[in-house]
Amino acid sequence: MTTPNRPQAPLAILFDLDGTLADTAPDLAAAVNLLRSARGLEATPYAVLRPTASSGARGMIGAAFGIGPDDEGYIALRDGFLDNYEAALAVRSGLFDGVPALLDGLAELGLAWGVVTNKAARFTDPLVGLIGLGAAGCVISGDTMAHAKPHPAPLLEAARRLGLAPEQCWYVGDDLRDIQAGRAAGMLTLACAWGYCGATEPLSWDADYLLETPQALLALVRDVVDAAGRDELAA
Structure with missing residues (x-):
């Protein structure tokens, strides 16, 4: 520095x-955990998700599902995550x-x-x-x-x-x-x-x-x- x-x-x-x-991490985390719950998976801990919040969908999906943009299934997860997030942008964000x-x-x-x-x-x-x-x-x-x-x-x-x-x-x-x-x-x-x-x-x-x-x-x-x-x- x-x-x-x-x-x-x-x-x-x-x-x-x-x-x-x-x-904004609380609402981003909620959006990705909705994807997990819809698939019968337990929520990813907030402490794991929070550091990735500045990386948006790529970071959240990577932390919650362990896959990246080049992996099969990523696009569907990304689109679902973004739709979930758009529906609840500022529930706990501030x-x-x-x-x-x-x-x-x-x-x-x-x-x-x-x-x-x-x-x-x-x-x-x-x-x-x-x-x-x-x-x-x-x-x-x-x-x-x-x-x-x-x-x-x-x-x-x-x-x-x-x-x-x-x-x-x-x-x-x-x-x-x-x-x-x-x-x-x-x-x-x-x-x-x-x-x-x-x-x-x-x-x-x-x-x-x-x-x-x-x-x-x-x-x-x-x-x-x-x-x-x-x-x-x-x-």
Whole structure:
């Protein structure tokens, strides 16, 4: 992990959705366990499913059934999982503790914020309103562009929609693909340890910052913005 001495003050903060802003794992786990119960199988423990939540259908089906996209039967399981999930998007999903205060703090600083997720728009569009993210300056889903993360295209499109250069944005996520995409887009990257984080250790992702809580992120943003303001006054 690298830590810049003085990063450029952002004009916008962009966030991954699942595992970064929102704790959606309970409803994702319920959707895949409905598939298991329909087949007479016991539920996969939540502790096994939660770390895979940022990987969507591929991660959930892999954890619950031990198969991947190239295996026979995967497509039927994937489609059933997605239908189950769409029918119950926000039963137990919600924002992580500290996220509402984080977003309020960004607004107080005059900073824009947006969502860039690999979740398909059929789920993202209703979900952001259901869990309190309707004020996002932009929402980029996994099928908005021809490429999803770790490709930088979704992040570059988010910056374009906000009317900003990529280097004026920071990107926050809980998966290696988030950090790869942010780095490729030329943005400061921040790994959030409060998220799902998958099978790899966030320290190995080479993010610019690794933060433990949403409060720590807001404190960092405030410090950088305040320092930039002091620099302008001293100039």
